[in-house]
Amino acid sequence: MTDHMPRNIERHCDVAIIGGSAAGLAAALQLGRQRRSVIVVDAGEPRNAPAGHMHSYLGHEGRPPAELAAIGRDEVRSYGGEVVAGRAVDVTRTADDRFSVELVGGHRVIARRVLAATGLVDELPDIDGLAEHWGGDVIHCPFCHGFEVRDRRIVQIVTHPMGLHPAGLFRQLTARFTLVLHDGVHTDAPEVAAMRVAGAHVVNERVRSVVTGDDGHVAAVELADGNRIDADAVAIGTRFRVRVEPFASLGLELIAHPSGLGDVVETDPTGATMIPGLYAAGNVTDPSQQVLHAAAEGSRVGGMISFGLAADDIDAAARPSTIEADWDHRYGGDQVWSGNPNGTLVSEIAGLEPGRALDVGAGEGGDALWLAEQGWRVTATDISGRALTRIAAEAERRGVPVECHHADANALDAYDAGAFDLVSAQYASIPRTPDDRAVRNLLDAVAPGGVLLVVGHDLEPMREPIDTLTHSRPFDPDAYVRVDDFVAVIEASPDWAVELHEKKPRPPGAASASHHVDDIVLRARKRSS
Numbered sequence: 001m002t003d004h005m006p007r008n009i010e011r012h013c014d015v016a017i018i019g020g021s022a023a024g025l026a027a028a029l030q031l032g033r034q035r036r037s038v039i040v041v042d043a044g045e046p047r048n049a050p051a052g053h054m055h056s057y058l059g060h061e062g063r064p065p066a067e068l069a070a071i072g073r074d075e076v077r078s079y080g081g082e083v084v085a086g087r088a089v090d091v092t093r094t095a096d097d098r099f100s101v102e103l104v105g106g107h108r109v110i111a112r113r114v115l116a117a118t119g120l121v122d123e124l125p126d127i128d129g130l131a132e133h134w135g136g137d138v139i140h141c142p143f144c145h146g147f148e149v150r151d152r153r154i155v156q157i158v159t160h161p162m163g164l165h166p167a168g169l170f171r172q173l174t175a176r177f178t179l180v181l182h183d184g185v186h187t188d189a190p191e192v193a194a195m196r197v198a199g200a201h202v203v204n205e206r207v208r209s210v211v212t213g214d215d216g217h218v219a220a221v222e223l224a225d226g227n228r229i230d231a232d233a234v235a236i237g238t239r240f241r242v243r244v245e246p247f248a249s250l251g252l253e254l255i256a257h258p259s260g261l262g263d264v265v266e267t268d269p270t271g272a273t274m275i276p277g278l279y280a281a282g283n284v285t286d287p288s289q290q291v292l293h294a295a296a297e298g299s300r301v302g303g304m305i306s307f308g309l310a311a312d313d314i315d316a317a318a319r320p321s322t323i324e325a326d327w328d329h330r331y332g333g334d335q336v337w338s339g340n341p342n343g344t345l346v347s348e349i350a351g352l353e354p355g356r357a358l359d360v361g362a363g364e365g366g367d368a369l370w371l372a373e374q375g376w377r378v379t380a381t382d383i384s385g386r387a388l389t390r391i392a393a394e395a396e397r398r399g400v401p402v403e404c405h406h407a408d409a410n411a412l413d414a415y416d417a418g419a420f421d422l423v424s425a426q427y428a429s430i431p432r433t434p435d436d437r438a439v440r441n442l443l444d445a446v447a448p449g450g451v452l453l454v455v456g457h458d459l460e461p462m463r464e465p466i467d468t469l470t471h472s473r474p475f476d477p478d479a480y481v482r483v484d485d486f487v488a489v490i491e492a493s494p495d496w497a498v499e500l501h502e503k504k505p506r507p508p509g510a511a512s513a514s515h516h517v518d519d520i521v522l523r524a525r526k527r528s529s
């Protein structure tokens with residue numbers, strides 16, 4: 001089936017979340033469980049990327065940050081939420097008071113609400129060798145990584161009065177602690193005097209560099225006067241810059257953080273910013289948050305956004321489906337697909353006696369119309385009313401009977417149980433749910449002795465990393481029901497027999513396709529009672 005979809009795609013959803021780390025993913029999970037359509041735009045630049053492990057997260061102590069993010073993405077996707085690799089470059093208002101999120105590369109997301117979970121960038125002092133060890137032997141938070149350097153030689157470099165704030169914590173971790181007053185702190189400050197009285201070694205001198213030993217780890221701190229202080233770990237306070245560039249067009253203003261080390265986004269107790277409909281959570285609002293706190297805030301703000309959307313829908317006496325709106329938009333212009341039947345369908349049902357057929361995610365009807373022309377009694381279903389309108393018009397033009405049924409595959413009892421000799425889902429974009437409701441709906445629709453044919457793209461090429469500085473992806477294939485989801489349910493049931501489950505080159509079908517891709521094909525038969 002040749003597609004004519006434009007190079008740049010416009011998506012529609014309830015909430016666009018900019019930032020795919022702890023706060024953004026936690027909010028997405030909360031929203032997905034309220035049946036809200038969510039697209040998370042993840043540039044892949046979490047603040048804690050340099051760290052090998054995270055700490056003080058109950059239940060996930062010591063887990064690598066990347067591993068927690070992977071778990072979070074899987075959980076969001078299990079509720080149909082999408083996490084797309086990409087970068088938001090501009091967020092503006094639309095004429096109907098929604099938000100337009102422009103992604104690098106040209107794709108666009110239209111959303112009712114936007115959550116800024118973009119985090120921040122730590123800005124290190126200009127000291128040679130510091131950046132090379134950042135996230136390893138150079139640390140900034142005694143709670144995040146202090147225990148791992150306990151009893152070792154810790155040198156804390158103070159560049160700002162706030163740098164004295166954690167000094168007592170580092171001193172508690174080791175008896176071999178040195179406080180270096182590099183800049184911004186008077187030697188006679190009360191906090192400095194207290195540290196001296198407590199037995200800390202205090203040095204009033206600027207730092208020239210962090211020295212790397214032969215083993216690749218920090219060995220010393222070299223001062224401007226040439227002296228060296230032996231060190232196993234260096235503690236440093238950073239300045240910070242929140243990532244809010246995409247929201248400049250909305251007029252989002254920042255406020256100074258009380259520490260004086262940077263600016264932050266101000267929010268009310270619900271997470272709402274000064275811009276109606278724009279929310280913020282995570283380090284973009286509070287640089288002191290560890291991963292646990294950022295996730296907690298994201299979860300709370302996701303709940304608040306859910307309340308706001310529900311209130312709007314109640315006021316409008318409506319229960320809108322943004323997933324339907326997303327597909328209606330795509331079918332609102334020129335013809336999207338070629339109109340040809342999928343080649344795998346043509347190949348895999350050869351020899352079957354025509355009976356009743358259910359085409360799930362029928363789109364513009366290439367498969368449904370071809371099946372009808374082969375003598376099948378066809379019910380074409382789709383979540384998009386516009387798609388079904390196109391099918392009905394083309395069926396009338398060709399003079400073939402096709403029954404069109406507006407249905408969400410994830411609705412309870414979406415299809416007539418046991419009514420179809422063939423249930424076909426060709427590349428159907430059905431949001432996933434943890435209970436596999438759509439999978440079970442399709443299986444239940446197959447009559448005893450009938451065939452289920454599910455075909456999906458081989459997803460591995462779609463999972464290849466991309467450069468989010470120049471490209472964005474418009475879809476997240478792992479947020480949709482996969483062939484493997486059907487296989488898992490079928491193999492656990494005595495009522496089914498798998499006839500075919502393999503990766504196959506996609507055949508050209510009734511007419512040539514513009515390109516070949518590999519398909520994952522499942523053909524299964526329901527046993528006769």
